[in-house]
Amino acid sequence: MSDDDQELGITESKTHNTGEWYAEVVRKAGLADYGPEGMSGFIVTRPRAYAVWERLQGFLDAKFKDTGVQNAYFPMFIPESYLEREKDIVEGFDPEVAWVDEAGNKELEERLAVRPTSESIITPYISQWVRSHRDLPLRVNQWCSVVRWEATETKPFFRTKEFLWQEGHTAHATREDAWAETMTRLDQYESVYDDLLAMPVLKGQKPDHDKFPGADTTTTVEALMPDGKSVQAGTSHHLGQSFAEAFDITYSDEDEEERVAHTTSWGLSWRALGALIMTHSDEQGLVLPHTVAPTQVVVVPIWQEDTKEDVLDYAEGVADDLDDAGIRVELDDRDERNPGFKFNEHELNGIPLRIEIGPHEVDDEELTLVHRPDGESVEVDREAVAETVRDQFDEIYAKLYATAEETLDDGVREADDRAEILGTLGQHGGYVKAPWCGDEACEEPIKEPMAAEIVMVPFDDEDPLADGDHEETCAMCDDAAERTAYFAKTY
């Protein structure tokens, strides 16, 4: 990145111009560039963003492996006939598919889809691998990229024609096992946000008309962005037996009876990066929690000619101590830049904690620590710096989480009729909870004028309207309310 780019700084307002502000942060903090000419909708993921993705991968992959998941890799292409086979049960992704027609200077006999998701190629193999109840549960996951040729405008990480994700696919002996799997993965997705990205999320399920095609139940974690829109931040599908029946996943049980398996699939994409960037960043640039920050601490020595040697020595010692403790630290001892420039640059790039060291700190055997998110500054003893820094990381994480939690808590409102839903969404954004009969038609009066939709309904056992023991009616029609619908605008 050239110095000129750095000096520009963020010019758009997060509050008033969220979209433009986001695009500016992504570009100026060196997170992503747009794809080449002729490839709108694609992005180049630069090292700073990719390093965050790697930490997310590491965190989630370890959870997967602790809970019986094995990684594998399936071909990136899927024969058209395989996608067709899936059509018996689902609509599929046809309109969004990219097709390979020619390869090796020859037209292909059967064209190949670039995978939009891999159920239709993975399930037939699971069918081959499962013979006996002893082969169950069978769990495979792959980290890969998928292509969906969406027509809508690109937003890096939120909406791109190619995106990175993981997709897990499992088979189980019973419906209950498959449901437990579905929830295990959803909980792990929640933990990514809660414990790694400093963001609370809502957990629930999609309304039936918005499920993954062919699924019994699609569960979701939803994150609220500062501009009041909801992001579908990870989904876990209980597929029931529809895929197992279509692709013939059967097993012999303990009594040698042939039975049909129950399957699940679940995915989380780099959209999580988009949600992370949008949630915490500000008008100085990127903000990251220490958990995923490529550089966690920057040490900036501040010297005059006569104090340079002492200050630099001291700063190097601090950086070495942190490095020895396994903290990702950078010492910015560049001669050609003044401290103010350095501060701005490291703020733009989202380093969570800055340590300033001048002659005063050297004399007093102290350090000045500055929190990236809010500029809070604390003076601490030089001794036990690694321990102190870890404590500060936790404080910064708690601050980020608290702010995001406040946004979410304040962002859930109630309404009882169409006008109130529309009014509340229009004024505040966020989620509006309303009693709902369960009919897709009753989403339309909100979706049509407002482009808001039902992003979630709580699970049965968490929804007071689900047991039927009440007098509530749907906010749109006169039928009895069967669920609480969460309306929101979405990315």
Add this chain to the structure above:
Amino acid sequence: MSDDDQELGITESKTHNTGEWYAEVVRKAGLADYGPEGMSGFIVTRPRAYAVWERLQGFLDAKFKDTGVQNAYFPMFIPESYLEREKDIVEGFDPEVAWVDEAGNKELEERLAVRPTSESIITPYISQWVRSHRDLPLRVNQWCSVVRWEATETKPFFRTKEFLWQEGHTAHATREDAWAETMTRLDQYESVYDDLLAMPVLKGQKPDHDKFPGADTTTTVEALMPDGKSVQAGTSHHLGQSFAEAFDITYSDEDEEERVAHTTSWGLSWRALGALIMTHSDEQGLVLPHTVAPTQVVVVPIWQEDTKEDVLDYAEGVADDLDDAGIRVELDDRDERNPGFKFNEHELNGIPLRIEIGPHEVDDEELTLVHRPDGESVEVDREAVAETVRDQFDEIYAKLYATAEETLDDGVREADDRAEILGTLGQHGGYVKAPWCGDEACEEPIKEPMAAEIVMVPFDDEDPLADGDHEETCAMCDDAAERTAYFAKTY
């Protein structure tokens, strides 16, 4: 995997039928399946093989990061005009390219290549990111899959139309820096084989007529397979300034002079897995060193009804101790299988070390350890089992390495004329060293009848023929020999 498949065992001979034996090991040890109908040349990488790939990734990626490389991710498609641009300097991969013509139900204005390698899309971005000498060296790497539509027969991991690899791309201020980079990566590839896969390799460079298109020098590590063929096991290209000139990578030096950068690229693919499997495995199935084995130790308790409780308790304690020490251990306490079946299964699947525990071991507070590669059995004290196991791992690794080293040492022979080269290659395979004038035409008399080629020449400073201070003439023509050529058949 069904029990029936396991029971089949390996039926082909490694010595006499290497290709069929290899295919059988790959399938029966659950490493890979062939792709779906209509997609010949593709494979499904199953968890056992993918786990090995993940360990290789972890090993190499850590080395990359320790030496200044950052990971990134670039689009999987490359516009045709970008590939064309590269054609000014190189022939390119055109005949092997898979093309996307249609996406989102529309014909594309410009068709997109599925990346066969990413120089043509990465280099233009490097050009944008490099402005000043302070931006150099710039190093990016991506782990991804690439597609090359080769017509020749599929061999899992060795030759597939889609394969996993990493590709690193760097820019430097000087020719010397770029050369040092090229060698750093080649040394890291050598270390993958030496220190992780228990295989020695030869290091050298490709003859000029077999360089990467546009490169100044292509360096290579070559591994000798047990059937006498050489595998190109990783390549590192010194690209000189040709790519930088074509894609305009310039920087201002310390005197504000505009200069053209020097670039490199380097890649290692899952072919390393193929070489690993073929080198160490045998007619009982897969053999892996502990460094990459998904399961490093299997504990097999051997009991009668009256000793079952004691034996199982003891075995669980051993497995727990190993697990606590971070060793990847599996306790095979299945009731429905006898020890002999278990031994065969774990041998097929390549677990490096087996611990047998019967009443005798319990009474004597001992353990019986069996090495997978050669069946060597040792009795050891139960105490300090983790330490003992680690020592045994090292012994097994040393055995595997020694065997592969013997194959390589015995596999390099010398010859002085065409008949001798052909005769030696025909009789022994392996490498035949011969004096060579440097002319591609002098490879033809070997290549044409034997399908052997010059896979490597030593580096200048390691080749006694390179300094011209000798009387040797080319083995094929009467010109002075300029290099020592290594002829071999290849995968």
